[in-house]
Amino acid sequence: MKQNQQSDKQLFDRHVKKIKADKRHTRYMQLLLFLSFFILWELSSQFHWIDPLIFSSPSRIVSLLYENILNGNLWYHMRVTVLETIAGFFIGTIGGIIIAFLLWNSRKLYDVLDPYLVVLNALPKVALGPIIIVALGPGYFSIIMMGAIISIIVTSLVVYSAFREVDKNYITVLQSFGATKWQCFKEAVFPASLPSIISTFKVNVGLSWVGVIVGEFLVAAKGLGYLIVYGFQVFNFTLVLYSLLVIAFIAAIMYQGVNKFEAWLIRKI
Amino acid sequence: MSFLQLKQITHYYFNRSSYTKALDNISISVDEGSFISLLGPSGCGKTTLLSIMAGIIHPTFGSVLINDKPLEKNQREIGYMLQQDYLFPWKNIIDNVLIGPKIVGNKQKEMTEKAKQLLVDMGLETVIKSYPNNLSGGMRQRVALARTLITNPSLLLLDEPFSALDFQTKLKLEDFVSALLKRYNKTSILVTHDIGEAIAMSDQIYLMRANPGEIHQLFEVPIEVRDLSPFEARKHIKYQHLFDRIWEELNSLETKSTIG
């Protein structure tokens, strides 16, 4: 009996060890892929297998990065874009939730707006860029709106359908105590829909980046999107690729942040 | 004077493509402090009738009177317990129990004490801070009952509160609820499709038939059976007699409806 138990434990230990080794192996592979990509890039550029003027090279990008960190340029442009993206994300997400609430609150409103929402949802929002810029002027505000408008409609539709799917009987329980519509929303509909709402966060972070970068392409005089366009115009592809890498890096961090926030919220519920 | 009166209640459900006549011309009167059962096959309109008494559905025709006054929408006399417990999974047990006072805007502090007391009375003191998902079916049902009782309603509407439970839990909970309601002197209406439960728990039984939902017959439970706890009542000879009568009546309804 005892012997048997011990061997059970040993089996389990072996299993755990194997999983750990497997994980470590995956990490090595990822690192290898990363290093070989950049080394290959660097070598191809050094030996002119690819045109260094167009494809630049990691070493040049790193030295540009270093330079820009020292002279504060990186921080300056990054800050602008990140703030625009965060603002666009919040306006789009919160605005979408508010619209969803209004639609839930009045069935009539939903019925009337339904075809318009469908069309607006299908429309590629970045195509509205020029109109937004003409209407709101070429500045932060337009760019933030680009970041917001791209996610607001789809958020409102997704969240609205989550509101509608909440089991009516939760509302009946509250009504039996004489709850108002707002109380039903606050106590049952909203908390029951939170998982769906949180899942829109992750999507919206990505969407806001798209909106803001396109907005910066169109009007900005600073920001990472601006640097890309500027680098393209003066044929400085080191600058373009540098901006791209910075964007990829920050976007990944933001995405992870939302992921963590989601996990935290779900644990709290 | 009757405490609760239903006068000629008729109710239709309208859909886009069809309609259902769920209730047809139902009149019931209930005395204060009595325990009534609505017994009938599934789909005969029991839940609909209870929702109408709770003021959650407005009947197509007819009226509901409590103490001879029409049922207001915010009538605080009524506690309604749904067919399933519908505890809010994101609230812990005490917050679930406190949802009624919160909606009404009652003093939270006093009510928290009361909620704790109720949960202790129900043998739930160990799970006050737990979440509904961690509780067994019987415990959840008791929490739902506590949530219904905390606003101190004089009329309790119970929609098949024991139907989702295993038999042993159900028998225990019947005894528990019966004793509790007697102690608090509540007027109660129990919906069930279980003949034995109806006899064991109540003073009067309204047998309903379906399509459309109507009152078919009223049975009085013998005094001897009424005074026993549900578990003891089930052993009484008069319980058995009444059971047989209702059983036959239900069967005759079934044959009638298959012929007709």
Ligand SMILES: Nc1ncnc2c1ncn2[C@@H]1O[C@H](COP(=O)(O)OP(=O)(O)O)[C@@H](O)[C@H]1O
């Ligand atoms: N919301 C609804 N819309 C349409 N028909 C309904 C609705 N609720 C119940 N019904 C119909 O009304 C009848 C009575 O239902 P119900 O009151 O739930 O019966 P019971 O509780 O006795 O099983 C059934 O035929 C049911 O299909």
Ligand SMILES: [Mg+2]
């Ligand atoms: Mg029912």
